[in-house]
Amino acid sequence: LYHRWAGGKHTGSGDLSTFERQLDNGQAWSIYSYEDAQCEFPERLVAEWLAESIAAGAIVCNHTQLLEISRKNGRVTGARLRDRISAQEYAVEASNIINATGPWADAVIGASGISTPRMIGGVRGSHLVLPSFTGAPTEAIYTEALDGRPIFVIPWNEQILVGTTEIPDTSDPGKTQPTSEEIEYLLNSLAGLFPRSKISSHDIRYAFAGIRPLPFSPKRDLSSITRRHFLHHHTDDHVVRMLSVIGGKLTTAADLARDCAQKIGGRVRTAPGLALLSDDTLDPLLDNWVLDIAQAGAVSETSARGIVEWHGRRALDIARIALSSADMRAPLCAHTEHIVAEAVDAFSNQCAVTLADVLLRRVPVAWGNCWSQSCSREAALRVGAVMGWSDMQTAAELETVEVERAALLRKPQVVNAPLEAAAD
Ligand SMILES: Cc1cc2nc3c(=O)[nH]c(=O)nc-3n(C[C@H](O)[C@H](O)[C@H](O)COP(=O)(O)OP(=O)(O)OC[C@H]3O[C@@H](n4cnc5c(N)ncnc54)[C@H](O)[C@@H]3O)c2cc1C
Known part of the structure; x- marks a missing residue:
């Protein structure tokens, strides 16, 4: 099948x-x-959705923490937020709130003093x-x-x-x-x-x-817990117009989003049909697209392929940025085909705020085979040069990458005796 x-x-x-x-x-x-099917870089998929939602009129606030949900007479009225970069706090009004904070969902509810049976x-x-x-x-x-x-x-x-x-x-x-x-x-x-x-x-x-x-299913075997999503209406917890998302997967995220929109009375378009193409049809189309992008951006075919594969519909815009200067066409480090123009586009059009956002979540080269501290340094210098960063800002951006990367991707210290012996 x-x-x-x-x-x-x-x-x-x-x-x-x-x-x-x-x-x-x-x-x-x-x-x-x-x-x-495999989604090789879920970060790229989410960045695509982000750009699409902005194009559809959404306001996206990256690095922003919800501190508390505001309520009046049992009805949500908005939220208090904190910009985690500037540390500035501010309030927004809202007629509905969807708590889509994944494994943090209970903590977000708890911080607002809403009493709900454990969800996650x-x-x-x-x-x-x-x-x-x-x-x-x-x-x-x-x-x-x-x-x-x-x-x-x-x-x-x-x-x-x-x-x-x-x-x-x-x-x-x-x-x-x-x-x-x-x-x-x-x-x-x-x-x-x-x-x-x-x-x-x-x-x-x-x-x-x-x-x-x-x-949350304390009586079930872990592997048998459903991977389906549920929407919890907080009406039962005496809070009206608020939903929490429980569970879900990337594969079903679009369906979940439609479900949420419907529940708060939004107009929901039916999911567009899927066009399935065999490799024989797709590969020549992709090859031609790569050649077009290489020409439009004056970049190598390898870089053009990297841009097409990671940025899809934004490829031509990125090629235009690349065409503007040799610095934009420079690779992010000596070992990758991905170029500075991709990072610049991530800052301008994909809500990247820090260099760590770029290298880990928009142009995710820092998960690659080559990546080391010296690659991060090279990338910071090359991106900083075109973004007009001062030496101090470049150093601070480099630190965001190194701190986040070290916290996320750790080289473990375990030693497994039988395997070590076999390896010797
Ligand atoms: C090991 C593992 C394997 C998986 N495998 C697959 C798979 O093969 N296929 C598949 O489809 N799915 C898979 N998934 C599931 C998929 O990754 C998750 O469903 C998805 O990440 C959940 O998305 P989410 O947006 O609900 O939560 P998250 O991706 O966790 O996002 C929640 C966000 O909320 C933010 N947040 C938290 N608190 C606050 C606050 N107070 N204010 C503002 N923001 C806040 C967090 O910073 C975070 O960015 C896997 C997950 C894991 C962990």
Whole structure:
């Protein structure tokens, strides 16, 4: 069915048997090949939605914290906000409020003194990012971990992404980290699948975690908790015109947004149909688009491809920025094809406020294979030069990147004795 929808070709059994040899650990495998979609950079998807919502008339306030929901006679009237960059506080009026703060949803409600039964049961998922290894899969694989839970091993961003775990977590979602047990579990599961990989904990480039905002379901097994979303009306909590979003996924986010808009009386257009194209049709179109962008921006084909893949409809605007000067066409660091013009566009059109916003969430090169402190420094200098930053501002922007990157993507200190020995 997947093949038919995606217009894919049948993968020959030769590919599968080569792959099976890489998994040779004395176990009999049943391997199936199917096609699925992957959102390589969810940050880019969200940035696209942000730009689309602004175009549709939304006002977006990045780095703004909701401090308290204001109410009068049991009805919401607005909110008190704080700009986290300037530390300035201000009030806004609102006739409806949608609390879409994911794993923070209960904390936001609690801070406003609204009493609601607990909505979210946070479940942490951790990931490892490793360099590619001999025999690493060239396609995403979805399989079982040592304990039979589903895990994936995905070639991603010129590295290998391994995930994930399911651990109840009620800590601050902004500070959650993979534990050494989770790292060991993922690493052992990977080694169990690819016994010849000789991967050890020293090889881990970084590990990161996030909290899934699942519905609070204390009696359920974690993997059986629904991934569907629910909208909680706070009318039962004596607050009218306020909704909280519980659960949800990126794949269903557009549907959820329509659901929310409908609930507050907005006009909702039906979802446009999907055009599915096979690779044979799509690739030549993409290649032509890349050539057009390379010409329009006077950039290399590799840079043009990077711009097309990450910025889609904004590609031509970015190419025009690139055309304006050689500094705009410079790569963000010596190892990437992504260029300064993309960062400038992120500041102008995608609500980026700090250089960390740009390098981690708009032009997410800082998740890449090459990235190091010296790449951050190069990027800060190159972007600072075209943005007209002073030396002090450049240094401050560089610090935002390094502080956030170090907090988000940590190289773990775990040592896994059996695997270390195998690697030696
Ligand atoms: C490990 C893991 C794996 C996942 N895998 C998939 C997958 O394969 N497919 C899929 O579709 N989805 C997946 N998801 C789910 C997807 O990432 C989440 O559904 C999605 O991030 C939830 O979006 P959200 O906007 O509700 O919450 P979040 O993305 O968490 O955003 C909430 C936002 O609210 C902000 N906030 C919090 N408090 C305040 C405040 N007081 N004022 C202002 N802002 C505030 C936070 O800063 C944050 O930006 C996964 C999630 C995790 C953690």
